[in-house]
Amino acid sequence: IKVEGTFQNKNHIEQTVETEYTLYLDRKFNFLKLDFGSSSIIDSSKVLASKPKRNYEKKAKNSLRKFVYLIILGLIVFAIIKNTPNQLPSTPLDIPNSTSNELSTLNKIKERVNVEDPVTQNFYNSLVVNISSEPSIIKIAYIHNYLATKWNYLENPNNKESDKKASEIIQSNLTGNDEDFAILIASSIKSMGERTRIVYGHNNSEEHTYAEVYLSNNKEKALSLINELMEFETTNFSIDSQNITHYRIDGNGEYWxxxxxxxxxxxxxxxxxxxxxxxxxxxxxxxxxxxxEENND
Structure with a gap:
């Protein structure tokens, strides 16, 4: 981005001096270069012949130097404000995009959640063929119960990370580790048109992967969905309602x-x-x- 303009200042003998400048910024408004063009006196009515030219030039250079410092300082302040995330105090912080491992993992997750693949599409359709008229929260209950009860857990050899896509997990007869399960159920949730995310939980000795589904950012609506889920689970799967209400409220007030x-x-x-x-x-x-923060109302 190229910005051209002029600025005016007074020299030591109260003359008005106009200077041309050209400012170069990148597309993120980061400072690249500042060039100065010609200067001219546009108000000579107050010329004092008794003042030596050398002092004038020195004062003019000092004024110009101060202006450059102000420009640079302003750009630094602008960059700090621009790059400071507007978040609530408890909001999870964005991991910088320079963290290549996490960025690589995100791209790999998106590739593995291949809802456009015919195998993934047909599998999802087979899961909901008899419950197509049910609300989303009930479909989620059916899908999760089916996958969890049919799942064949198999840890990857040599502790290598899995890279199987959802379609490949289906073709392997629902066999895989916790990360594979998270990928497959996330693919099913995404096929419903619902929002989902993958969580890698870390402690001092191990890592565990699971998926979450978005409920709402409205407390009443989220709790209404949870109550609907509780009633369905206790009626159809004979599960204690105290065990099916675990959800997370993140720093943005979203219920997962x-x-x-x-x-x-x-x-x-x-x-x-x-x-x-x-x-x-x-x-x-x-x-x-x-x-x-975990909740179980």
Missing amino acids: LNLDNSSNYPGGTYYHSITDTIFDIEKNTYFESRTF
């Missing part, structure tokens, strides 16, 4: 329901971690949360 496969129902007990790295598929971003 746990879809971990450690339980046969959505809303099971959360994995207790020290930090969580959260990958939001819909928003194409990732966060680190160090303050975990």
